[in-house]
Amino acid sequence: MKLDPRHLEILFAIVESGGMGEAADMLGKSQPSLSRSVSLLEERVGLPLFEPGRRPLRPTELGLALAAEGRKVFQAMRDSGTVLEQFQRGKTGAVRVGGTPVFLDGVISPMIADFQANNPSVRIDQSYGYAAELLPRLEEGSLDLAVLPMRDASLPDGFAFQQILTGRNVIACRSGHPLMRRGAVKLPEVSKYPWIAPPANSPLYHDLRAVIEGIGTKDFKIGFSGGSLTAVVSILTGSDALTVLPFSVVFMMRHLKTVSALPIRIGDPDRHLGILHHIAQSPRPSVERFTGFLTQEFASLSTRITRVGQASVWLP
């Protein structure tokens, strides 16, 4: 015979509260409802759960034993209520975020650290990739959002793109770089130094190409290529090499005082950093909370960047 867990919950409430009236209040039901549930349960069990003819209802041994099980059910339901609330408020859950390595490592990861300080129960699954790989994953639902530099025009159908930062690249070098010592740097001078190239299929690589073409010189030494941001920074700080990086990335690293941006204006990319997601995937609360956090952080970052930008010279 199968018992109804709701009956055990009711039994528990009655035993716990000491009477049907209080139990009814406790459960938000009417007293007759409980009364009938109890008789139904007793009928199924075949044994009395309360001693008959006792007005402050007193449970039998069996009644107590089953009420103990009812307590477990009750607690499980309470717990599931809080679990559910946590999920609904986005305080629990998973966020699967993809993006280009440089932005993810240089800008997003520190923000994730902040986010997790306030949302310790939200798990972040981060994965690297460029638009070509990330778009299908957004579409199939194995990714919740992607942080990508993107041209508005190149947005495929079914995706939503929310810009969070205007694209701006700089030529980066180590803080004590020879070119930093002089007041102004002329473009042709940079061609004397070796260059670090991002992976060939990355957006940054295209930007690098555009910069190099803008300078006009064909004579560039590529001393290193294909590394992650960490590798690039290591090479950068250990040599006089140059590279092209998003200004935001250099900005985020400013407190390290190891990497600087050359005071040269180069052509800005036609891409802007934004959050991409697929409209067919209704975002879970945790994802919404995370994207909300990201946009807020980027808004703050934007104002800080433009303030510094207006100050023109900001570097250590």
Added chain:
Amino acid sequence: MKLDPRHLEILFAIVESGGMGEAADMLGKSQPSLSRSVSLLEERVGLPLFEPGRRPLRPTELGLALAAEGRKVFQAMRDSGTVLEQFQRGKTGAVRVGGTPVFLDGVISPMIADFQANNPSVRIDQSYGYAAELLPRLEEGSLDLAVLPMRDASLPDGFAFQQILTGRNVIACRSGHPLMRRGAVKLPEVSKYPWIAPPANSPLYHDLRAVIEGIGTKDFKIGFSGGSLTAVVSILTGSDALTVLPFSVVFMMRHLKTVSALPIRIGDPDRHLGILHHIAQSPRPSVERFTGFLTQEFASLSTRITRVGQASVWLP
């Protein structure tokens, strides 16, 4: 919003078994039933519990979290099933047994020890008393059964009496008592020794009076009275005092080799030991199991007693 614990159980079963079909078998329901329960739960929760468009159903984070709560519910229901079965089979519960001190201590308690060896989860609440006290308690339901010596004729309405042992009293003494050394003992001889008297309102006291009257001598020394069986036996073994005890009590103590029965035939009481209960109280399974055990034990005790009785001389 309140969730239905049965839904969580279903969710757990699906997550656990890996599919709706198996879960349906596991729960003894049909697959469409589960399907609809899940959609109903998802609707209430407002968030997907399974990733959409996946054929071997894969739970979401929230689905897993709620399934974990469902497991608790499931286990509580399993447990309550076994608890219930235990009660129904009488393997768990309480038995409130009353009786006269001498029988309870001398005969019933050792049997309870045996019973509890096989039924460790049955709690026995033992209380002492005579018919005058025990009958009302049976009637009001604060006692399940009483083991009493009783006259059939004196059985009040509403009670059932099941005889388990024919009444037979003996004169008891310590094993090395002077009267035991001679072949036959004549009744007048016993008047030389001090007597131990049971409490004045006990059935045994009436029996003692009857024996004494049967002997004819008015000259009896009462050296001790009012004690429990333990006290009586202590006095008995430490002195040459005599007393009247039910044969069954002496019989149960035979392996102690400290108490014997004088080989004198005295008048048997007009009471017989039996189990008394009130017919309005439908017995719980544990009570039924216990009374069944008792009658069986007494049946066995009866045959052993009569076998020894036919051998006439049985004492150490």
Added chain:
DNA sequence: CAGTTTCATAACTTGCCGTTATATAATGAG
């Protein structure tokens, strides 16, 4: 690409929950 498996839908019956109104029974006070 077809076959198979797995899940969702449809249509319908049944059971039980939840309600309000009211009866009945145990308890406690005088």
Added chain:
DNA sequence: CTCATTATATAACGGCAAGTTATGAAACTG
């Protein structure tokens, strides 16, 4: 002992959802 009070049971009824079988659609498998 009786009455007032409180606590539980019953009645009647609407409604939701669980349960069924039959069937359709979609995703995985080879």
